[in-house]
Amino acid sequence: MEILKVDQVKKIYTTRFGGNNVQALRDITFTVESGEYVAIMGESGSGKTTLLNILATLDQPTKGKIVLEGKDLGRISEKKAAKFRREQLGFVFQEFNLLDTLSVKDNILLPLVLSGYPQNEMMARLKPIAGRLHISELLEKYPYEISGGQKQRTAVARALIMNPKLILADEPTGALDSHAAMQLLDVFSEINRGGQTILMVTHSTEAASHAKRVLFIKDGIVYHQLYRGERSREEMYQMITNVLTAIATGGER
Amino acid sequence: MKELCKKLAAQNLSKNRTIYLPYMMAQVLMVALFYNLLFLVGNKNILTLPGGESVQQTLAYGSLVMGVFVMTFLFYVNGVLMKQRKKEFGLYRVLGMEYQHLKKVVFYETCIANAISFAVGIVSGIVFSGLLYMILLKILGERAALAFGISISAIWYTLLLFGFLFVLVLFRNLRQLKRVKLREMLQAKEQGEQEPKTKKGLVVFGIFCLVIGYGIALLVQNIIASLFLFFVAAVFVIIGTYALFTAGSIIFLKKIKADKERYYTPRFFVAVSGLLHRMKQNAAGLAGICVLSTMILVTCSVSVSVYFGQEHAIRTMFPADIVVTMVDTTNPEQDMEYIKNQAELAAQQTGISVRDVKLAASDSQLENAGSGYETQNVQISLSGSEKEKNECSKELEVNTDDGVYTYQSAHFVCKQSPQEGAESIRATYGGFLFLGIFLGVMFMAATVLMIYYKQISEGYEDRQRYIIMKKVGMSDEEVRESIQTQVLLVFFLPLGMAAVHILIALKNMVQICSILSIGWGTVILCTIGTVLIFSLIYMGVYRKTAKVYYAIVDRQ
Numbered sequence: 001m002e003i004l005k006v007d008q009v010k011k012i013y014t015t016r017f018g019g020n021n022v023q024a025l026r027d028i029t030f031t032v033e034s035g036e037y038v039a040i041m042g043e044s045g046s047g048k049t050t051l052l053n054i055l056a057t058l059d060q061p062t063k064g065k066i067v068l069e070g071k072d073l074g075r076i077s078e079k080k081a082a083k084f085r086r087e088q089l090g091f092v093f094q095e096f097n098l099l100d101t102l103s104v105k106d107n108i109l110l111p112l113v114l115s116g117y118p119q120n121e122m123m124a125r126l127k128p129i130a131g132r133l134h135i136s137e138l139l140e141k142y143p144y145e146i147s148g149g150q151k152q153r154t155a156v157a158r159a160l161i162m163n164p165k166l167i168l169a170d171e172p173t174g175a176l177d178s179h180a181a182m183q184l185l186d187v188f189s190e191i192n193r194g195g196q197t198i199l200m201v202t203h204s205t206e207a208a209s210h211a212k213r214v215l216f217i218k219d220g221i222v223y224h225q226l227y228r229g230e231r232s233r234e235e236m237y238q239m240i241t242n243v244l245t246a247i248a249t250g251g252e253r
Numbered sequence: 254m255k256e257l258c259k260k261l262a263a264q265n266l267s268k269n270r271t272i273y274l275p276y277m278m279a280q281v282l283m284v285a286l287f288y289n290l291l292f293l294v295g296n297k298n299i300l301t302l303p304g305g306e307s308v309q310q311t312l313a314y315g316s317l318v319m320g321v322f323v324m325t326f327l328f329y330v331n332g333v334l335m336k337q338r339k340k341e342f343g344l345y346r347v348l349g350m351e352y353q354h355l356k357k358v359v360f361y362e363t364c365i366a367n368a369i370s371f372a373v374g375i376v377s378g379i380v381f382s383g384l385l386y387m388i389l390l391k392i393l394g395e396r397a398a399l400a401f402g403i404s405i406s407a408i409w410y411t412l413l414l415f416g417f418l419f420v421l422v423l424f425r426n427l428r429q430l431k432r433v434k435l436r437e438m439l440q441a442k443e444q445g446e447q448e449p450k451t452k453k454g455l456v457v458f459g460i461f462c463l464v465i466g467y468g469i470a471l472l473v474q475n476i477i478a479s480l481f482l483f484f485v486a487a488v489f490v491i492i493g494t495y496a497l498f499t500a501g502s503i504i505f506l507k508k509i510k511a512d513k514e515r516y517y518t519p520r521f522f523v524a525v526s527g528l529l530h531r532m533k534q535n536a537a538g539l540a541g542i543c544v545l546s547t548m549i550l551v552t553c554s555v556s557v558s559v560y561f562g563q564e565h566a567i568r569t570m571f572p573a574d575i576v577v578t579m580v581d582t583t584n585p586e587q588d589m590e591y592i593k594n595q596a597e598l599a600a601q602q603t604g605i606s607v608r609d610v611k612l613a614a615s616d617s618q619l620e621n622a623g624s625g626y627e628t629q630n631v632q633i634s635l636s637g638s639e640k641e642k643n644e645c646s647k648e649l650e651v652n653t654d655d656g657v658y659t660y661q662s663a664h665f666v667c668k669q670s671p672q673e674g675a676e677s678i679r680a681t682y683g684g685f686l687f688l689g690i691f692l693g694v695m696f697m698a699a700t701v702l703m704i705y706y707k708q709i710s711e712g713y714e715d716r717q718r719y720i721i722m723k724k725v726g727m728s729d730e731e732v733r734e735s736i737q738t739q740v741l742l743v744f745f746l747p748l749g750m751a752a753v754h755i756l757i758a759l760k761n762m763v764q765i766c767s768i769l770s771i772g773w774g775t776v777i778l779c780t781i782g783t784v785l786i787f788s789l790i791y792m793g794v795y796r797k798t799a800k801v802y803y804a805i806v807d808r809q
Contacts, residue, residue, distance in 0.1 A: 058724070081727045086726025097721040099523075101530040106522070113522045114727055119513055142448070158725070 003165060003197055004055075009064035024050040025061070026220035032199060037192040039211035040201045043247075045156050047220045048201045052170050055082040055088060055199070068081035069165055086111050090159025090167040094153040098143040098158075105139040107131075108157045115162070124170070129157050133187060145243075149180030156187060158201075160196070165226040167191075168201040173207050185210045205244065209237040218247055257352060260363035265341075271335055277370045279330070279702045283323045284415060286373025286695055290316040291407035293389060294380050307677075308684030309391075316686040318792055319695060324418055326699050329541075331422045335429055337713075341432065347629065352431065352765070359426050367419045375411065379403055392560075392683035447531050451507060452500040457494025458732050459679060461496060466490035467757045479764045486761070492755060498540035501534050502746075519731060524739040531711070535743070538707050542700060543747035544791030547754045549696040550783055554755070555762055556689020558779040562771030563682040567675045569770040573632030573648060574642045585612055589631050596633050599648035607638035682769070701794050704744075708798040719806050729807075736806070744795050752784060 011025040024047045032038055042048045052058040054066065059072055066073040068088060076084055091097075100105045105126065108115075112122045130136045133153040138146055152172060159167050169188070173181035181204075189210055192198050200211065208214050209217070210233065216224040224243055228236050266273055294313045299305040329422075345355055382402070466489030466671045473479045506529045510516050514527060515592065528535070577592050593610045600607050611629045633649075634641045719732050759780060 056724075079730055082723070082728030082731065084726075085724075089726075091724060093724070097724060099526075099718055099721060101526045101718070106526065109517065110522070111720075112724055114519050114725075114731065116519060121519060122517060136347050148494050 001035040002031050003036075003069060004199070005053075005065075005067040006030050006055075007060045007065040007067070009051070009054065009066060011047075011059070013155070013195075014034070015240065019176055023220055024053075028064070028220070028222055030215060030222055030225075032197060034197055035192070035195050037139045037188070037198045037210070037212045038200070039208035040199070040212045040217060041203060041208050041214055041244070042217035043203065046217045048203075048217055049170070051199050052216070056091065056168055057085055083111060083115075086114060086164045087162055090162065090164035092152070092155050092159050092169040092172045093165065093235050094171035096143070096148075096155050098151055098154060102142075102145055103139065104135060104141050104143065104146065104154050104157045107143065107154055108139075110158060111162050125161055132190075135155050147180070150177050151184055152176060152180070153187065156184070156191075160191065162242050165197065167196060167198045169198065169202075170202065171202055171221075173202070173204055181206070205237060205240050206238055209233050214240060214243075216243055216247060223247065254315050255357070256355065258357040259361050259711060262358050262365060265358065265362055266366060269341075271337065272337055272367060272706070274286050274471065275702055275705050276327075276334060277366055278328055279368075279698050280327060280370035280415075281374040283327070283695060284371055284411060285378035286324060286691060287316070287414065288375055288378035288407050288411045289382050289385050290319060290403075290691065291410050292378075292402075292404045293386070294789065295404055295406055296386070296402075299389070305680065307681045310785065311688050312680070313686045314693060319692065320414055320502060322695070322699075324421075326669055328420055328425070329703060330706065332425065333479055333710070335426055337710060355430060358426055360423065363419065365420075367415070371412070371415055375408060375593060377413075389683075392687050419651040438501065444645075448530060451504055453504075455496050455500035456504060456762040459493045461488045462493030462496060464493075466493055470757050470761050473761070473764075479761050480768070483758075483761045483765065486758075490547075494750065494754075495540040496541055496780075498543065498650055498750075499522045499533075500745075500754065502536055502539070503529065506532065520734070520738055523718075523735045524742070528739055528742070531714065535707075538703060539743065539747050542703050542707075543754075544785070545696050545700045545703065546747060546751035547656065547758075549693055549700065549754045550751060550780070550787055551758055551762065552689050552696065553693045554776070554783040555766065556686045556693075557670070557783060558771055558776040559689075559769060560681045560686035560765055561779055562766065562769070562775040563679055566682070566770035567678055570678070570749070570775050571675060574631040575637045575646050577631040579629050579631065585629050592631050592633075596645075599645050600635060602648050603637070603641055603645040605635055605641050605645060607633060608636045609634040665806060696789070700791075704794055705798050705801070707743075708802040709805065712802040716806050721791070732806075733803075736803070740795075740799060740802070746788045748788065748791055754779065755784060 009025055009028045011023075013022045013024055014020075015022065024155065028047075029082060039234075040048050040051065051133075054061050057076065058109075060074060063251065071084075073081075073084075085091075099110070102110065107123050108130070109128060112125065122161055126139075127136075131137060133156060135150060136159060137152050138150055140153070143151055146154070152175075156172075172183055172188070176184060185207055188198060188200070192212075200207065202208055212228050213226075214236075215222055215228045216226075224247075226239055228237070231239070262368070290312060293299060294309055294316055296309075299309055344356060345358075346352075350358075354494065382404075420433065466486045469482050470488040475483050500595065506525055509521060509525050509527065515521055575596065579588050589612050596610065597607050610631060610633050613632050635645055637645070715736075719727075719736075723729075723732065762780065763776045766776045768775070
């Protein structure tokens with residue numbers, strides 16, 4: 001079943017003093033099926049952050065359509081967009097974006113609180129997720145008391161707690177050491193096996209090799225894509241490297 | 254290098270103008286006010302006015318209070334400013350500036366900022382002194398004439414005070430620069446503030462101080478003692494306020510947090526957790542705002558009451574328009590009848606009428622002459638304007654040519670009209686009002702500045718938090734609501750507490766005013782009026798600064 005459809009999306013930024021138009025996205029079209037694990041790769045300036053912001057309803061496309069579960073994201077008001085973001089999407093950011101003033105537990109519960117869930121429902125949802133992400137012992141601690149990997153797992157728990165249709169991850173391993181990064185990617189694979197759709201933007205080959213499909217963006221268009229199929233992670237890693245080399249050296253598709 | 258340091262200092266000031274401009278503006282205002290106060294204290298023209306001496310004494314006392322306040326307040330605010338800039342200094346160090354260079358930059362910054370505020374302050378002080386002089390004369394009831402003058406000695410004393418302040422500030426800034434480690438400088442604002450501990454002892458202490466302060470204020474019966482004890486009570490209340498705000502607010506917030514049903518709702522969740530973590534540095538500021546507000550309210554209420562109650566006071570002290578004193582009279586009724594006739598004659602000539610004539614126990618004026626005679630007063634009330642009464646008083650003849658009256662039984666009669674005494678009382682009370690407004694304006698400026706800095710520093714701290722919350726799925730509207738809960742709680746707590754303080758202080762204020770023969774009704778009405786007007790101004794300030802806060806939080 002198709003969960004997300006990105007149809008001929010175009011984004012042009014106008015610099016503040018007029019004149020220069022910068023084309024961040026030229027023409028992006030792709031779809032994501034329910035239960036997929038898609039990585040989007042591209043160098044800095046390729047437009048991947050712009051794409052993610054548009055998917056997250058933090059930004060509007062200049063042209064084109066984005067449909068999530070049959071809902072046109074371009075047609076939601078700011079207020080509804082916030083609610084939509086909270087209930088349909090889960091976010092994992094590079095710099096964790098946890099609130100220092102809230103304990104780990106309260107950080108995870110934040111979206112539920114904003115949506116006005118009752119107490120017992122909150123606790124019922126919290127327990128299994130904290131267990132799955134191995135942070136049950138940390139719930140009463142504060143973000144400045146735990147490690148980077150633990151922070152990112154807290155952020156994943158926060159993204160999962162609303163049972164979102166889609167998890168959007170922006171360079172989730174960017175601020176982690178290699179060990180913590182591996183652990184986090186294992187967590188992602190595991191929740192994907194549980195049926196969770198994940199869309200991850202990254203420029204780490206390691207991270208992308210965990211995905212089931214990799215999209216390559218260059219100069220604002222989808223340049224290439226790879227399906228993992230039955231390949232092992234090592235084979236996938238090699239294939240991604242090849243594509244990246246081809247892109248970098250300007251080789252043919 | 255020297256040139257570079259100077260340039261950097263000037264640049265820093267203009268770059269940090271959101272935090273420096275209000276500080277400098279407050280300093281300008283305080284320099285100007287202080288200069289003017291000294292200008293009036295040293296003004297010889299005032300001395301020639303009726304009651305001018307007591308006015309100058311009042312103002313001299315006021316300038317002392319103001320000097321102490323200005324020093325402590327500006328010193329404190331400067332500390333807040335430097336804290337905001339810690340990170341900036343850390344960055345300079347990282348970029349390769351040595352402590353020596355940084356020291357020079359800070360030195361020039363402090364020099365430039367202080368020199369500008371002082372110069373602008375003195376100039377505007379001189380410009381406004383004429384106007385202020387006019388206002389003072391008007392309040393004193395004299396016909397106003399614009400007297401433009403520059404008092405060199407006032408400039409000197411102002412320079413002395415602010416020069417001393419400058420040295421203190423400079424010394425502290427440099428010391429702070431030296432003490433802080435580079436790593437701390439860079440992290441200064443990013444360290445996660447830990448959740449503060451509950452300090453039950455401090456709450457008990459705070460309540461204890463408040464109870465003592467309130468107790469003194471409420472239980473004192475002796476009117477003269479209340480004047481002194483009022484200050485003792487004030488000290489207790491100030492200490493109690495600080496302790497309660499620091500510790501009590503934390504306990505209060507933790508209580509909300511412990512109530513899970515309430516805490517886990519959109520309204521409280523973000524606001525309470527944010528407040529709790531910031532309360533440690535917040536509480537002192539809030540208590541400061543509360544104390545300042547109380548000071549404004551007390552000062553303005555009392556001086557306004559004194560001003561509006563002065564006619565009543567004059568009536569009490571001088572119950573009649575003309576008093577004729579009779580010495581050793583054996584037949585007072587008969588003498589009074591004669592004086593009444595004379596008064597009616599005089600009134601007729603002036604074109605007004607005598608309202609009432611009565612015999613009253615003696616007032617001390619003549620007894621003091623040491624004659625040992627028994628005296629009695631005839632009080633004459635007239636209807637008419639002050640000027641007509643004055644004329645009538647001059648017309649009234651009760652003495653024979655040689656000054657000794659031997660009509661009927663009395664040996665000696667003299668008349669006295671209270672106009673002059675009233676003048677002197679009006680002058681003194683007018684001086685009170687003037688000083689009250691003066692100090693009120695200064696305290697107000699201080700309060701506004703504190704509120705402004707609170708909003709700004711909190712805006713910068715909250716910015717990151719609200720960005721995160723928006724990403725996670727909070728709408729602009731929800732963000733605003735949460736900010737409002739937080740800010741309302743923070744802002745109206747000091748105002749509410751100040752209102753309670755003033756309610757308790759009201760008894761003392763009534764007592765003190767009764768020394769000045771001012772009725773309690775006037776004091777209560779004036780206090781209510783002052784509280785209302787102050788609340789309006791406070792809300793206006795809150796609105797204006799809240800806008801600044803939103804702008805910081807919402808900036809893309």
